[in-house]
Amino acid sequence: MSLFNVYPLFDITPVKAKDVYVYDENNTEYLDLYGGHAVISIGHSHPKYVKNISDQVAKMGFYSNSIQNPMQVELANKLEEISGCKDYELFLCNSGAEANENALKLASFHTDKKKVIAFKNGFHGRTSAAVAATDNPKIIAPINAQQEVEILELGDLVGLEKALAKNDVCAVIIEFIQGVGGLDESTTAFYETADKLCKKYNTCFIADEVQSGFGRTGDFFAFQKFNVTPDIISIAKGMGNGFPVGGILIHPSIKASFGLLGTTFGGNHLACAATLTVLDVIKEEKLMENVKDISTYFIEKSKEIPQLKNLKGRGLMLGLEFDFPIAELRKNLIYNHKIFTGSAKNPNLIRILPSLTVQKKHIDVFFEALKSELNS
Template sequence: MSLFNVYPLFDITPVKAKDVYVYDENGTQYLDLYGGHAVISIGHSHPTYVEKLQQQLANIGFYSNSIQNPLQQQLAEKLTAISGCKFYELFLCNSGAEANENAIKLASFHTQRHKVVAFKNAFHGRTSAAVAATDNPKIVAPINAQQAVEFVDFGDIEALTNILAKGDVCAVITEIIQGVGGLDEASTEFYKTVEKLCKQFGTLFIADEVQSGFGRTGDFFAFQKHEIEPDIISIAKGMGNGFPVGGILIHPKIKASFGLLGTTFGGNHLACTAALAVIETIQQEKLLDNVEEISTYFIDKVSQISGIKTIKGRGLMLGLEFDFPIAELRKELIYNHQIFTGSSKNPNLLRILPSLTVKKEHVDVFINALTKALELKKV
């Protein structure tokens, strides 16, 4: 049986990984500044993470949500403590797409409305409602297109107001910093106005923190910079450091009932253990402080490189925008300098999403490689 060929692949086969490095079958070392789409938050094969997962697996790895699982309550408590999101309730699932799917479904249940407002260049996942709220027609199948979604320019308050005033919108969903779309972030005034309009028109405000959450921006959640209080917060990616886990934080005004949401694998023993290990490591190693320090250092260094048009994003969710498509630059970095980076919907943007454990010496390696790659391009 062959694989269903939907992924364009680099000709590299990682077989081992440690902290910010991955190693292929030939023993070649690669500096990972992409973390598998921002998934690796505390470094590959972190010893605390490995030890706790091994111990949990030796006891019990899975049972359904029909029994007590104290690890779920522990995770909720630890998540409250590190994030400061008091009074929210936690529903656990398996991925970012699933988190956003459940967020939209819950908003529809709560408001008894059917329409969603999303923003242009958004990416919220590939499940039914989540992909309909993703601004990429290439990945929206006809069955998904039945969802009632209106797209608004990122930052366009007038258009948003006119749509919400019709009274049929269950949720406004937005990434605080657009990931796949190209690292754009609107103003604090915009997010505060969205929050106000949602309250005014009885609509729920969903903050998609799937990529930007769990410390990636230096704040635990990206929305916290803007001093807003979303009704639902979706989380995944860095939450499990590679183990499939996601969830939504739900404002207490939204009431639970038996059967309202459900999942077979969500919140299983191994998933909770992975997320708890991530939180413990972020706290013990003061990784939020490291994000701030390394981000400042990185931005200062790349600012000195001619040819970079714009530096976008914040924390360790960064994008370098050039005046040319970066596809060949990425190949040069990975094949000739052994450095993983990322791309986005913006063809000129190089994405940088390393583990939160990354150090200045790793940044220096990248700066040296990027400088050489750009000089080669001029030649």
């Protein structure tokens, strides 16, 4: 049986990894500044992570959500403490797409409405409503297109209020820093006014923190730079450091009832062990402080690149924008310099999403390689 061919693949086969490095079958070392789409938060094969997951699977890897799982309670309490999101409630699932799917579904239940407002260049997942709210017609099948979604320009407050005033919108979903779309952000006035408009028109304000959460921006969540109170916060990627886990944080104004949401694998014992370890390491190793420190250093180093048109993003969710397509440059960084970086919907932008443990010496290696390729 062959694999369903939906991924264009680089000719590299990693077989092991440690912190910010991955190694192929020939033991060639690659510097990983992409973290598998911002998934690797505390470094590949962190010793505490390996021990905790190994210990947990030796005891119990899984049982259903029909029984007590104190690890979920511990996770909710620890997440509340480190994130500062007081009084929210936690629902655990398996991925970012599933998190956003549940967020939209919950918003529709809560408001008894069904339309969704999303924004140009946003990406929220590949499942039913999540993909309909994603600004990429190529990945929206006819069965998904039946969802009622309006895509607005990022920052369009006039269009937002006009849409909300029709009183049929259950949710406004937004990435405070766009990931796949290319690291675009709007203004403080936009985010804070959008939050107020949602509350005025009884619409759930969903902060999609799937890529930007868990310390990646230097704050625990990207929205925390602004004076907003999301009704629902979706999380995934960095929360499990590679173990499949996602979830939503739910404001206490939204009430639970039996059967409202559900999942087979979400919140299983291994997922909890992975996420609890990530939270512990972020705190113990002061990784959010490291994010701010390394981000400042990265920004300074970027000034040495005259070909750079723009530097986007915050923390360790960064985009280097040029005035030419970067596909060939990325390939050369991989094959000539053994450095992984990411692409975006913006064809001129390289995404930098390393482990939060990355150090200045790794940034130096990247910029020397970048200079070499650009000057050649």
